[in-house]
Each structure stands twice: as structure tokens, then as C-alpha cells.
Amino acid sequence: MTDLFAVDVQRILWRQMTWMMAAFGVLIVAAAGVILFVHTGNHHLFATRSDLRAAVAAAVVPLAFAGYMLGASALGADYTSRALTTLLTWEPRRRLVLASRSCASALVTAGLTVVVLLALIVALLPSAILHGTGGAPNGAWYLSMAAMTLRCVLFTAAVSVVGVSAAAIGRSTTAAVIGIVLYLVLIENTAVQALPSFARWLLVTDAISWIGQNSHTSAGAPNGHTVITGGLLLVGGMAALWAFATRALARRDVT
Amino acid sequence: MPSPSQNAVVEMVGLTKWYGRGAGGRLALDGLDLVVPSGGVFGVLGRNGAGKTTALRCLLGLVRPTSGVCRVLGADSSSDLHRVINRIGALIETPGLTPSLTGRRNLALLARLDRIGADGVERALRAAGLAERADDPVATYSLGMRQRLGIAAALLRDPEVVVLDEPANGLDPAGIAEIRRLLVSLAAEGRTVLVSSHLLDEAEKMCDSVAVMEAGRCVAVGPIGDLLASAGTGGVIVGVAEVGAARLVLVAAGLNVTIVDGRLRVSCPPADAARVTELLAAERLFVNELRYETPSLEDFFFGLTTPAGAGALP
Numbered sequence A: 001m002t003d004l005f006a007v008d009v010q011r012i013l014w015r016q017m018t019w020m021m022a023a024f025g026v027l028i029v030a031a032a033g034v035i036l037f038v039h040t041g042n043h044h045l046f047a048t049r050s051d052l053r054a055a056v057a058a059a060v061v062p063l064a065f066a067g068y069m070l071g072a073s074a075l076g077a078d079y080t081s082r083a084l085t086t087l088l089t090w091e092p093r094r095r096l097v098l099a100s101r102s103c104a105s106a107l108v109t110a111g112l113t114v115v116v117l118l119a120l121i122v123a124l125l126p127s128a129i130l131h132g133t134g135g136a137p138n139g140a141w142y143l144s145m146a147a148m149t150l151r152c153v154l155f156t157a158a159v160s161v162v163g164v165s166a167a168a169i170g171r172s173t174t175a176a177v178i179g180i181v182l183y184l185v186l187i188e189n190t191a192v193q194a195l196p197s198f199a200r201w202l203l204v205t206d207a208i209s210w211i212g213q214n215s216h217t218s219a220g221a222p223n224g225h226t227v228i229t230g231g232l233l234l235v236g237g238m239a240a241l242w243a244f245a246t247r248a249l250a251r252r253d254v255t
Numbered sequence B: 001m002p003s004p005s006q007n008a009v010v011e012m013v014g015l016t017k018w019y020g021r022g023a024g025g026r027l028a029l030d031g032l033d034l035v036v037p038s039g040g041v042f043g044v045l046g047r048n049g050a051g052k053t054t055a056l057r058c059l060l061g062l063v064r065p066t067s068g069v070c071r072v073l074g075a076d077s078s079s080d081l082h083r084v085i086n087r088i089g090a091l092i093e094t095p096g097l098t099p100s101l102t103g104r105r106n107l108a109l110l111a112r113l114d115r116i117g118a119d120g121v122e123r124a125l126r127a128a129g130l131a132e133r134a135d136d137p138v139a140t141y142s143l144g145m146r147q148r149l150g151i152a153a154a155l156l157r158d159p160e161v162v163v164l165d166e167p168a169n170g171l172d173p174a175g176i177a178e179i180r181r182l183l184v185s186l187a188a189e190g191r192t193v194l195v196s197s198h199l200l201d202e203a204e205k206m207c208d209s210v211a212v213m214e215a216g217r218c219v220a221v222g223p224i225g226d227l228l229a230s231a232g233t234g235g236v237i238v239g240v241a242e243v244g245a246a247r248l249v250l251v252a253a254g255l256n257v258t259i260v261d262g263r264l265r266v267s268c269p270p271a272d273a274a275r276v277t278e279l280l281a282a283e284r285l286f287v288n289e290l291r292y293e294t295p296s297l298e299d300f301f302f303g304l305t306t307p308a309g310a311g312a313l314p
Helices: A002-013 A016-042 A048-081 A083-088 A094-131 A139-170 A173-194 A196-201 A203-212 A227-251 B052-059 B103-113 B118-127 B143-155 B173-188 B200-206 B224-231 B243-252 B270-282 B297-305
Strands: B008-019 B026-037 B040-046 B067-072 B088-091 B161-165 B192-197 B209-214 B217-223 B235-240 B257-260 B263-266 B287-293
Touching: A002 A048, A002 A094, A002 B103, A016 A048, A016 A094, A048 A083, A048 A094, A048 A139, A048 A173, A048 A203, A083 A094, A083 B103, A094 A139, A094 A227, A139 A173, A139 A203, A139 A227, A173 A196, A173 A203, A196 A203, A203 A227, B008 B052, B008 B192, B026 B040, B026 B052, B026 B067, B026 B192, B026 B209, B026 B217, B040 B052, B040 B173, B040 B200, B040 B297, B052 B067, B052 B161, B052 B192, B088 B143, B103 B118, B103 B143, B118 B143, B143 B161, B143 B173, B161 B173, B173 B192, B173 B200, B192 B200, B200 B297, B209 B224, B209 B297, B217 B224, B217 B297, B224 B297, B235 B243, B235 B270, B243 B257, B243 B263, B243 B270, B270 B287
Parallel strands: B040 B192, B040 B209, B088 B161, B161 B192
Antiparallel strands: B008 B026, B008 B067, B209 B217, B235 B263, B235 B287, B257 B263
């Protein structure tokens, strides 16, 4: 298993897409840092505590998308190129193959998230130091920020596993992308409009609860869930999808 | 049903595979029984759609059989293939590799799974004749080069059993001859090489035994020499100045005679050649060429798999 995992991590790290995502992410946050610095200097002040927190929380959306793409293509591209077929002639235990690929994808996505979030914080520091208001951050704030960053990392890693699972079910990256778009449009949007109470059990609102909450209470959460409840629901959804993907891959013909 | 022998490397018993369900379903394997003995080059021959690739995919656990049993090196392909997989090297159809990575990196990833070092990768690249292009991305490879890389991947483990599906795909004549020599040399080292092909001439040159598949079943199996001898499709080629007159003499004697390229082809066993010369000499028609035409694998194959021949199959 460790050899397979090491190979899967290596395979993802050797892909151009991984490095392009990382470079693009760092570039975007660097540009955002410069724009924000100029903007706060001329027109507004930078509310250090709340703005930094909001920036990290907002960054998780593109990072989750990147993680999903990374996970989906980590398996989907191999399905399409038939590299998966070759791999299965070396390691025929398909559950192990999917587990390893999911873990590798989650690890690389977590690393990518850490790099981009650190770059984001560094990019925002000049604005915070020179144009910041609202008092200097204290220990509790740092602790809260660290916890939120950790939750962001875990969330994007989990989304990456969802991407791997969707590609295993759909047998390609394209199918995985179509799958998530359909989910967001049909379930998160249309179905929720028809049945608003259903929203509290869905991915987006639970992701907001998991990442955006200040404390372990449900106060202010869009769905009334605490950080822990939101996290558990996300993990549960991810695990169910992964189990389905594992079953599909194990039973299916791979040609 | 073949009885499993102790030295069988591959055993397929009643192997059936349906793709799809209901009216749109397609039967790819129809109760296939096949035993591949240890050592030598064993060819699986058949037209496109005969079930060769599906059989090999079942063997490697890639395709789940609808029913039947498939064993390789004693392990069930559907459940405990992992016990023996490190003794098998395989290439199924066009090799599946990561196009954006170089040939060397593709092999290095596979090699790491079995803790094979860089020298093992280098050896496999050299054996497949790819050392010079090893550091180019696979996306830039021709079909023949991809095929070579797939063969290199199959040989990376120094396997006991080599399973190759149409290994000559995309190769030029020199490449095909090179791969043939490679497979024969692998068998000479004591390995079992199981190769599917529709290149009958190549199969005849390199295989010790073959199985002929038709419509998902094995319709003939055995050493090539035995199969050709049993086929009885050979004949005596007779050169004579007056071909027309000679033909009339032999037909009158009850022989089946055709004229091919200005010579007579008499369908009879080699021992009957003396009778042919005797009949012609009696009519003062003197033979200037006499040889026995050995039936080719191609003759044998088409005798079995053409619609007319298929009806007579067991």
C-alpha cells in the first residue's frame, strides 16, 4: 500500500496540471494582495481581523474547485488514457487502488491549499500592517485563524476525494465535472428553491458551517449546524460517495 | 472440458462473458475452455471479435466473467490474482500510459510498485528498443513506439508469464520481426508467453502451440505441427509439360486436381505422390517437378473459421 501511495503521489506531482494550479493560485493571491494594498491605502482601511478571516474563507471556494479538478483528473485522466488498465495489471485490488489514489489526491490538495493560503496571508500582510484597523490580532484570533485554516485544508482535501469518487463513477474527468455542475444546479439550487428546509443537509451550507463558524455553536450558521455537525455531514457525504465509487469500480469491467 | 493439468499456467473453464444486458447484449465468450501449458509461446488466434482480448482481460481480472472459472498460476483471476500478479507481465491492446509523462517516468512509476530499480527500467527500455526516446513524452510517440513501451512495461518485472494482446500492433516489419525474436527468446528462457494475434504468418513462426477462437469459443487447440498434420489440407504439386492432358488423366483416376500457376495441385497425402507419377508416366506424361505442399496455419485457420468450415467444427 505504501508503495502504491508513494507512486500515486508521485504521479500527481509529475502532472503539469498540479503545478499550473499551484502557480496560478499563488499568482492570483499575489495580484490580489497588491490590488488590496493600493485600494486600502487610497480609499478604505483594512479591518485586519475580519478582513483576513473573510479572505481566507473566500479563498476556499476556488481552492475547493481546484481540489475537485485535481482529484477528478487524477483518476479520470488515467481512465481515459487507459493508464488505469495498466496499473490494474500491476495491482489488481481495485479498492486499494481507489483508496490510494484518493489519499494521494487529498494529500496533494491539502498541500496546495496550505501553499496558497500561506501565500494569501503573506500577500495581505502589507495591507494589514500598514493600513490595518481594529486592533492588533491577539492569541485567540491567531488560534481561531489557525483552526479555520486547518478546516479549509481538510475541506479541500475532502472535496478532492469527492472528485476522485465522481471520476471513478463517471469513468472520466469530464463526467466528474458534469456531475458536480449538475449537483450544484439541480440539487443545491433548483431543489432547494422548491424545498428550502432541505438546504441544511446539503454540501454548500454545511461547508459554510464547517469553515465560516467562529465557535462551536450554531449561532449565525445558515443551516443551524455547528462546526462539528457541518463537518460530520460533509464527511458522511464524502464517505457515502466514496463507498459507492469503490463498489462501482470493483464490479465494473475496466477495458 | 479440458482437465486441469499440473503444469498448466492458465486454465479457463466454461468462461462466459456477456457485454450489456437484454436484447442489446453481446456474447463475447461462450463457455470458453482453454489450458495453456507452462513454457513456450502459446498463440491465441482469431478474427476481430472472436473473443481473444476479452479472454485475456478476464485472465488479468480487468473484465468480470459472467460465469465460469479463470485461473492463472493457480490463482482465481476474479478474487486472488494479487497473490501472483508480480509473476505476470501484461500488455492489453494499445498500452495505457500517461501521455504527458516521458516513457522512462511511466516505467519508473510502475517499477516503484515492485521496488524495481533504475537499472531494471533501463534494461526493459533496451529490451524493447526504446532507450533513445525514453526521455520524450509518451504523447509524442508513434503507435509502434507506444507498443514497444507497453512491451517494456510488461517485461519490467522479469515475469514468469508474459501476456501480450496483439503486440505487433503499429509496428513496422522490422519491428514485428524484432518482437518475434524477443518473444521466442523469452520462451527459451523458460517463461510462458501467451500472445494473441491475427497475424497468422507471425504466429506460425513464433508459436509452439495455438488455440483458434471463433465466436467466443475455442475451436482448435494444440501444437502447430499436430494441428497442421490433422488438417489434411496439403497436396502434391506436380510440374508437367502438358498440364491439361495430365489433369484429365488424374481426374479420370479419381483424384481431386486443380491447376495453380501452371502446375497441378493434387489433393492427396504425400505417400500418394508415387501413384500420381505412375499414372502420368503410363500416359507418357513425364513429371518435371514434384513436391509436397505443406499446409500453412493460414489454410488451417480459414478452414476452421470461414462460414463453410465453421459448420463442420466440433
